[in-house]
Amino acid sequence: MGSTSAAQLPVPRTEAGRAGLAALLADPEQSLVAFDFDGTLAPIVPDPDAARAHPGAVPALSRLAPRVGTVAVITGRPAAVAVRYGGFAGATGLAHLRVLGHYGSEQWDAATGTLRTPEPHPGVAAVQAELPGVLETAGAWRGTWIEDKGRAVAVHTRRAENPADAAEALRKPLDDLAAAHGLVVEPGRFVLELRPPGMDKGRALTALTHETSARAVLYAGDDLGDLAAYDAVAALRAEGVPGLLVCSAAATGEGADALADRADLTVDGPGGVVDLLTTLAATLGA
Numbered sequence: 266m267g268s269t270s271a272a273q274l275p276v277p278r279t280e281a282g283r284a285g286l287a288a289l290l291a292d293p294e295q296s297l298v299a300f301d302f303d304g305t306l307a308p309i310v311p312d313p314d315a316a317r318a319h320p321g322a323v324p325a326l327s328r329l330a331p332r333v334g335t336v337a338v339i340t341g342r343p344a345a346v347a348v349r350y351g352g353f354a355g356a357t358g359l360a361h362l363r364v365l366g367h368y369g370s371e372q373w374d375a376a377t378g379t380l381r382t383p384e385p386h387p388g389v390a391a392v393q394a395e396l397p398g399v400l401e402t403a404g405a406w407r408g409t410w411i412e413d414k415g416r417a418v419a420v421h422t423r424r425a426e427n428p429a430d431a432a433e434a435l436r437k438p439l440d441d442l443a444a445a446h447g448l449v450v451e452p453g454r455f456v457l458e459l460r461p462p463g464m465d466k467g468r469a470l471t472a473l474t475h476e477t478s479a480r481a482v483l484y485a486g487d488d489l490g491d492l493a494a495y496d497a498v499a500a501l502r503a504e505g506v507p508g509l510l511v512c513s514a515a516a517t518g519e520g521a522d523a524l525a526d527r528a529d530l531t532v533d534g535p536g537g538v539v540d541l542l543t544t545l546a547a548t549l550g551a
């Protein structure tokens with residue numbers, strides 16, 4: 266973990282991370298800063314419908330956004346849900362925010378208020394119909410429940426007595442169900458999501474970096490779905506675009522250790538992300 270103090274930016278623990286931060290500070294207007302939603306901007310809660318951005322998140326983003334080239338949220342949520350739960354629409358300073366939903370296959374632009382969505386994948390309806398039977402046959406733990414996300418379906422185990430074992434027991438049946446209908450399984454913090462293939466947070470981040478001609482990238486996430494974005498930052502570095510990988514630390518046992526192992530900087534959950542953004546904004550003169 267990098268060292269932190271109230272008014273000083275933390276120092277990334279890797280040379281690549283320090284180069285990424287230095288590049289962002291040297292040319293903020295040509296930088297892209299992107300964030301996952303759940304676990305990064307919003308504290309994790311047992312009911313996904315009750316998730317809301319940390320109270321300091323929008324103020325910190327609003328302060329930072331006018332100082333950097335592009336601010337984006339890249340989430341597994343439907344974009345409209347993240348916009349609503351984040352309180353992003355109409356927020357001061359966030360007139361150019363991009364929210365990329367469903368792992369980048371949807372895009373909401375604050376500047377126009379428009380939402381771009383893909384054609385629905387036919388496998389999602391088939392999976393929705395078969396899933397209750399598959400869970401019953403698999404002996405799903407009590408507390409397991411289905412989140413209908415419209416363009417995807419998520420099976421949550423956080424409310425089970427042992428959420429990790431409950432998810433593990435469903436991995437093979439859900440892999441098989443997804444494969445039978447042309448979907449993929451996206452594992453997360455006590456959730457297995459069945460969703461269309463072909464897009465991930467890495468592709469979304471890379472495309473946005475190129476579209477905005479960003480010369481430095483900061484990406485903050487907390488979960489396995491963010492690993493693709495971490496891979497994208499590694500590839501961008503190889504292309505000569507410096508990057509900083511931030512991990513919003515998850516509770517032990519939530520299965521997100523792979524992210525923490527690769528981060529240049531680890532902060533203490535959404536509150537730590539807010540502190541980082543606030544300090545970054547202040548360092549940039551906001």
Ligand SMILES: O=P(O)(O)OC[C@H]1O[C@H](O[C@H]2O[C@H](CO)[C@@H](O)[C@H](O)[C@H]2O)[C@H](O)[C@@H](O)[C@@H]1O
Binds near residue numbers: 308310339340423456
């Ligand atoms: O890409 P993200 O923004 O991190 O979204 C990924 C998933 O987030 C949600 O689930 C997670 O947050 C819930 C609310 O805090 C929590 O109850 C759950 O255990 C977490 O896995 C969301 O419900 C999923 O649909 C997203 O795929």
